[in-house]
Amino acid sequence: MGKVTIKDIAREAGVSISTVSNALNGVNVLKPETREHILEVADRLHYIPNLNGRNLKSKATKAIGLFVTSLKGPYFATLADIMVWECMKYGYELNIFVFWEGKSAITNILGKRVDGCVVLAADIDEKGVQQIQDFEVPTVFLDRELKSDKISSVIFDSYKDGETVAEFLIERNIKRICFIQGILNNYDAIERFRGFRERLAKADIPLDPEYVLEGAFEREKAYNAVKAFLEKGLPLPEAFFAANDLSAIGCMDALLEAGYQIPKDTVVVGVDDIDFCEWYNPKLTTVKTGYEKQGVVAIKKLVKMISGEEKGDITKLHGRLIERQSTAITE
Amino acid sequence: MGKVTIKDIAREAGVSISTVSNALNGVNVLKPETREHILEVADRLHYIPNLNGRNLKSKATKAIGLFVTSLKGPYFATLADIMVWECMKYGYELNIFVFWEGKSAITNILGKRVDGCVVLAADIDEKGVQQIQDFEVPTVFLDRELKSDKISSVIFDSYKDGETVAEFLIERNIKRICFIQGILNNYDAIERFRGFRERLAKADIPLDPEYVLEGAFEREKAYNAVKAFLEKGLPLPEAFFAANDLSAIGCMDALLEAGYQIPKDTVVVGVDDIDFCEWYNPKLTTVKTGYEKQGVVAIKKLVKMISGEEKGDITKLHGRLIERQSTAITE
DNA sequence: CTGAAAGCGCTTACAG
DNA sequence: CTGAAAGCGCTTACAG
Numbered sequence: 001m002g003k004v005t006i007k008d009i010a011r012e013a014g015v016s017i018s019t020v021s022n023a024l025n026g027v028n029v030l031k032p033e034t035r036e037h038i039l040e041v042a043d044r045l046h047y048i049p050n051l052n053g054r055n056l057k058s059k060a061t062k063a064i065g066l067f068v069t070s071l072k073g074p075y076f077a078t079l080a081d082i083m084v085w086e087c088m089k090y091g092y093e094l095n096i097f098v099f100w101e102g103k104s105a106i107t108n109i110l111g112k113r114v115d116g117c118v119v120l121a122a123d124i125d126e127k128g129v130q131q132i133q134d135f136e137v138p139t140v141f142l143d144r145e146l147k148s149d150k151i152s153s154v155i156f157d158s159y160k161d162g163e164t165v166a167e168f169l170i171e172r173n174i175k176r177i178c179f180i181q182g183i184l185n186n187y188d189a190i191e192r193f194r195g196f197r198e199r200l201a202k203a204d205i206p207l208d209p210e211y212v213l214e215g216a217f218e219r220e221k222a223y224n225a226v227k228a229f230l231e232k233g234l235p236l237p238e239a240f241f242a243a244n245d246l247s248a249i250g251c252m253d254a255l256l257e258a259g260y261q262i263p264k265d266t267v268v269v270g271v272d273d274i275d276f277c278e279w280y281n282p283k284l285t286t287v288k289t290g291y292e293k294q295g296v297v298a299i300k301k302l303v304k305m306i307s308g309e310e311k312g313d314i315t316k317l318h319g320r321l322i323e324r325q326s327t328a329i330t331e
Numbered sequence: 332m333g334k335v336t337i338k339d340i341a342r343e344a345g346v347s348i349s350t351v352s353n354a355l356n357g358v359n360v361l362k363p364e365t366r367e368h369i370l371e372v373a374d375r376l377h378y379i380p381n382l383n384g385r386n387l388k389s390k391a392t393k394a395i396g397l398f399v400t401s402l403k404g405p406y407f408a409t410l411a412d413i414m415v416w417e418c419m420k421y422g423y424e425l426n427i428f429v430f431w432e433g434k435s436a437i438t439n440i441l442g443k444r445v446d447g448c449v450v451l452a453a454d455i456d457e458k459g460v461q462q463i464q465d466f467e468v469p470t471v472f473l474d475r476e477l478k479s480d481k482i483s484s485v486i487f488d489s490y491k492d493g494e495t496v497a498e499f500l501i502e503r504n505i506k507r508i509c510f511i512q513g514i515l516n517n518y519d520a521i522e523r524f525r526g527f528r529e530r531l532a533k534a535d536i537p538l539d540p541e542y543v544l545e546g547a548f549e550r551e552k553a554y555n556a557v558k559a560f561l562e563k564g565l566p567l568p569e570a571f572f573a574a575n576d577l578s579a580i581g582c583m584d585a586l587l588e589a590g591y592q593i594p595k596d597t598v599v600v601g602v603d604d605i606d607f608c609e610w611y612n613p614k615l616t617t618v619k620t621g622y623e624k625q626g627v628v629a630i631k632k633l634v635k636m637i638s639g640e641e642k643g644d645i646t647k648l649h650g651r652l653i654e655r656q657s658t659a660i661t662e
Numbered sequence: 663c664t665g666a667a668a669g670c671g672c673t674t675a676c677a678g
Numbered sequence: 679c680t681g682a683a684a685g686c687g688c689t690t691a692c693a694g
Contacts, residue, residue, distance in 0.1 A: 003466075005671055016681040021673060031679060046462060051442035053671030056383040056686045071408040080402045084429045096427035098415045111382035113444070131377060135334075219610065249610065276607070279550065279580065336687060347665045352689060362663060384687030387670045 004045045013041040024049070055113065063093045064302060065114035069121045071098065074246065074274045075291045076120075082295030083118065090303045116306045118142060118298050138305035140298045143187060147312050150305055154298045156289045157316040158188040162195025164287060164321055165241050165269050170203045172329065174238040174267070178229070179207060180215035180222050180251055182243030188289075189217070189243050192271065196241060211237060215247030222250030230258050236266055239327075245270035245277055245286055252280065252326070267327040271319070282325035290317025335376045344372040355380070386444065394424045395633060396445035400452045402429065405577065405605045406622045407451075413626030414449065421634045447637045449473060449629050469636035471629045474518060478643050481636055485629045488647040489519040492618050493526025495652055496572050496600055501534050503660065505569040505598070509560070510538060511546035511553050511582055513574030519620075520548070520574050523602065527572060542568060546578030553581030561589050567597055570658075576601035576608055576617055583611065583657070598658040602650070613656035621648025 006024070010017045015038065023030055023038035024047075030038075055061045064087055066080065080096065087094045095114060099121075116138035124132075132139050133148060141153045169177060179196065182189025200207055213229055215222035222242060230236075240255075242248035248270030252262060262268055262282050270277065273288035297315050304310035337355070341348045346369065353361055354369035355378075361369075386392045395418055397411065411427065418425040426445060430452075447469035455463075463470050464479055472484045500508060510527065513520030531538055544560055546553035553573060561567075571586075573579035579601030583593055593599055593613050601608065604619035628646055635641035 003671095006673095007671080017672080018674080018682080019680055022680090025673085029679065034679080046465060048442060048462075048466070050387070050671050051444055052383045052387040053686090054673075056381070056387055056671080056688085057673045058686085071402065071411045073408075077402040077404075077408065080429070094429055096429070098411070098425055098427070111379060113382055131379075134377060135379070219606075253610070275550075276610075279584070279607075281612075334687095338687080348688080349666080349690080350664055353664090356689085360663065365663080381687050384670090385689075387672085387687080388689045389670085 003050075004047045005050065006047075009038065009042050009045060009047055012045065013038045061113060061115050062091060063095050063114045064299070065117040066094055066096045067117055067119045067121055067124075068096065068098055071096075074244070074272050075289075079291050079295045082292055083299050086296055086299035090299065092299075092303070116140075116302045118302060138302055140302045140305075142294065142298060145314060147314050149311050152298075152301050152305065152312040152314065154294050154301065154315045154317065156188055156191075156291075156294070157318050158191035158289075159195035160316075161271060161287045161289065161319040162192040162197070163199040164195075164319065165271075166196045166199035166203075168269070168321055168327075169239050169241070170200070170205065172267075172327075175205050176211070176235060176238045177205070177207060178211040178213065178226075178237035178240045180213045180225065180240060180242035180247050182215065182217045182247070184214075184216075186217070192243055210234060215242055215244075215250065217244045217247060219246045219250035219253070222247030223254045224250075226251045226254035227258070230254065236260070238266055240266060240268045242268070242270050245272040245274045245284060248284055248286070248326075249276060249280060252282075252284070262326050263328050267329060269321075269327060273322060277322075277324065282328075285322065285324045285327040287319040287321050289319040293317050334381075335378045336381065337378075339376060340369065340373050340378055343376065344369050392444060392446050393422060394426050394445045395630070396448040397425055397427045398448055398450045398452055398455075399427065399429055402427075405575070405603050406620075410622050410626045413623055414630050417627055417630035421630065423630075423634065447471075447633045449633060469633055471633045471636075473625065473629060476645060478645050480642050483629075483632050483636065483643040483645065485625050485632065485646045485648065487519055487522075487620050487622075487625070488649050489522035489620075490526035491647075492602060492620060492650040493523040493528070494530040495526075495618060495650065496602075497527045497530035497534075499600070499652055499658075500570050500572070501531070501536065503598075503658075506536050507542070507566060507569045508536070508538060509542040509544065509557075509568035509571045511544045511556065511571060511573035511578050513546060513548045513578070515545075515547075517548070523574055541565060546573055546575075546581065548575045548578055550577045550581035550584070553578030554585050555581075557582045557585035558589070561585065567591070569597055571597060571599045573599070573601050576603040576605045576615060579615055579617070579657075580607060580611060583613075583615070593657050594659050598660060600652075600658060604653060608653075608655065613659075616653065616655045616658040618650040618652050620650040624648050 006017050006020050010020045020038055023035045024042065066083060084094045118140045120142040133151060136150050138150045142155065145153050145155060147153060179193065181193060197207055213225040215225055240251050242251050248268055252268050255262060260266060268284065270284050270286040271289060273286045277284040277286050294317055305312060337348050337351050341351045346365065351369055354366045355373065397414060415425045449471045451473040464482060467481050469481045473486065476484050476486060478484060510524065512524060528538055544556040546556055571582050573582050579599055583599050586593060591597060599615065601615050601617040602620060604617045608615040608617050625648055636643060
């Protein structure tokens, strides 16, 4: 009934608390009988260690914190599940902290409840980052490019992903293209667009400003934008490239509704590879970003930084284009 | 740099640590100048309280733990986001712990790092529940029916939801029905089926065992099951009721592929109301379970149990049927 | 209004 | 092989 402490066990077992601590932590200096006896008592009393006491004294908590502003988003669940799995491999626990303002995050990160942390949260500002750096808590950022002794980044090479799609379209001799933007100040959205645009420019393919729509990574927004675009009566693009799958789907909805056929009349490409791509009719061609690898690499890197084996660095993960029906042009 | 403690502030500010503590915690007994000065020093030194020290001494951590086995699932992200929001309202933080075996969870729950917890994890066994009860940590279960002084449950009235769908079909005079089961040992899946079946029985509508398929809450499984079912050549059901939306979608995929029209040839109903329902063609009629309310009620209840204002009880949340195209029969 | 002291539960040198 | 003691960073009566 409530709070059994190491002291209770010591009393009950007739030994000192240091001995109990040693037994509990498997420090191999005890007479086997003593050890057994203590463990038996601890079990009988339903002892659960108070982590606050433990963490206060010892350096390591064997916990990694994942700090995010939201759990939504197309791949967060998968990413987090992968991280949990990876943490387990290294003997860590993953604690997820959702916060709504920079300060709360910083307090948790630096409140010594975790040995290191992974941050996926655009709203930690410069000052917060500076604090993390000062405190030398090993940290991996998933959404910005940062690097120091104890800080790494594991991000998508979204510029490259944009290029990949451009090349895919160029190879097919497609020239009139419509781009559906993501959230305007989002790093990946910006880089994807930049890589795409610059690669097209290299091939002397113009991207008419009228053919750049706003999708904000949302199905609805993209749907409306494409619908409005189609009503303008401009020449139909030979291809639509949307900054993520959700907006690609909104785009296809609008196209199909207007009576166009995909991929016969125009082709569509997204980014992310959410489950939905396989379920839609037609199945959506997309760039599968490296998010599965992201979880694996982030935890591995973090663990190495915690142990001091490695210093911080930057990893950029390439995506992979997955061709499906929405671009299956039979020539 | 690194670990600034209350002691450092005391030295720097020329006061005692108790005074620092009081200043930091806003205990209103200090001379304003002293207070100001201390806060200024704390800020300058980038002081961050060590939560382990604090929690060790004081009873409350002002944190609520959400314990889950996985972050996947159709509505988890929304549920968790709602909880974060509710926690904030009451001045709590939400920490999410993902674990892969009962023990780890119990240790965290009872390791005094949270004031109370919400559990959504079928794999805590009897012993674990017993321990929670013994320790008197206020707890709300989201996936089982349990109740004591400090334990509440906030669950879906899945039996009722099943009845609701049955009644919907009965009203439309539909008699030949196919049911697609969820995960077989899942509480909600079982109750949904039971409510549905028993309500049909009351109306003397038989449910042929050959018309009960296994969908396991998955699109793919349901798709295969329905496909195999259709190939048997039995009379086409007038309606399909799937234990969740994902399997309803798999069902529709199979039906459309086989050349049937929905809702003309047969109607389809799901459960959950995932985003997808709106995006599919035809849009899917479904029962929106009470999961948004679940988050709100769970946190509210938990906070009241923590404060001692209320004792544990059981809340059952009714779903609501949302009619869409997949059942739009024009008679 | 401020400070000295005890203590939260644990770990960790160190002595015996 | 076991125990006494110090101390991790904080809060909280209590004294002054």
